[in-house]
Amino acid sequence: MEYGKFAEAMQRVDDILGGGSDYCAEHLKSYGTVEVTYEEAVQRHELAVSRDRITGGYARLFSDYAVAMVMSLLPVFPAVILCLKDRRARMAELIYTREVSAARLTVVRYFALVTAAMLPVLLLSYVSNASVWGLYSGERLDYLAPLKYDLGWIMPGVMMATAVGMFLTELTGTPIAVAVQGFWWLIDINMGFRSVESGYALFRLAPRHNAGEKSFFRTQDYVDNFQRLVANRLLFAGLSAVLIIATILIYERKRRGSLDGGSKIKRALSVLGNRKNKLEG
Known part of the structure; x- marks a missing residue:
């Protein structure tokens, strides 16, 4: 069977399944493999050594796991806890009377939260990266690779x-x-x-770039998409x-007493709750 007819048959299967399945045209390539020639393998190795200096590939893999699985979600928790702490401790009104500006207070808190989130990332990235340094004795390793990827890849997600x-x-x-x-x-x-790879x-x-141990972490793929990653x-x-500028403006309006979004939302939720109780009653 010609590939064109095979692709058409698989497309019909994909349509029956509702679309987006493993049988659509974009995913058919996962069913086949092409052997890498010796020359291609040497070229990939040389690129990994010259561009990544070995450690870059491992730092990139760590960044993929850190951003996708942890650091694009967890930092929201301490941010919420810190912002709610003043209200729960009934200290908001006292802070509003202080001379410190809304911009300074918000920015200091923001950088403190980002720094607190990034410190364990920096530590773990170097622990992870250093574990393979001994495997490449004699190679020119980039010992700053974990730091570069932490700041350039992971930190924007934390921010x-x-x-x-x-x-x-x-x-x-709330x-x-x-x-x-x-x-x-x-x-x-x-x-x-x-699109994990x-x-x-x-x-x-x-952003994802997780190819495991294949082809030294697909250095060429990373190079080809570097500008897209930077833009992202x-x-x-x-x-x-x-968002931080907007937070400063909101804080300043609350300080002046011209905004109290929390009370409005709580009143709205209370009204909805009362209506629900009446309907159930």
């Missing part, structure tokens, strides 16, 4: 999750940011599970800055 937590908590006075970030993270992970879409919360990470760093 975004933290900014979402601070913005929504300050706006609503921990709704946890649900919003969790839902976003879940959608992003599930939409991109087929190379997922650099502009609006991906967690800069976009999320910029969006986080916008």
Whole structure:
């Protein structure tokens, strides 16, 4: 059977299954493999040594797991807890009377949260990377690779999750940011599970580059998509800055008494709860 007819048959199967299955045209390539020639293997090895200097591939793999599985979600929790702490301790009004500006207070808290989230990442990335240094004695390793990937790949995700937590908590006075970030993270992970080996879409919360031990972590694929990755990470760093600016404005309006979003939301929830009770009664 010619490949064209085979693809048409598989497309009909995909249509029957509702689309997006393993039988669609985009995923048929996963059913076949092409042997790598000796020359191609040598070229890939040389690229990994010259471009990644070995450690870059391992740092990239760590970044994939860290961003996708942990750091694009967990930082929202301490951000929400910190922002709610003032209200629960009934210290918000006291802080509002202080001379410190809303911008300074918000920015200091933001950088403190981001720093606290990044410190264990930096430590674990070096522990992970250092575990393979002994395997490549005699090679010119890049000992700054974990730091580069931590700051360039992982930190924008941390910044975004933290900014979402601070913005929504300050706006609503509720921990709704946890649900919003969790839902976003879940959608992003599930939409991109087929592009684990190379997922650099502009609006991906967690860019993926996870090829395991194949081809020295697909260095050429990373090089080809480097500009897309940079655009993605800069976009999320910029969006986080916008959210922090919005958080400052909200905090300043609350300080002046012209905004109390939390009370409005709680009243709305209370009304909905009363209506539900009446209907059940």
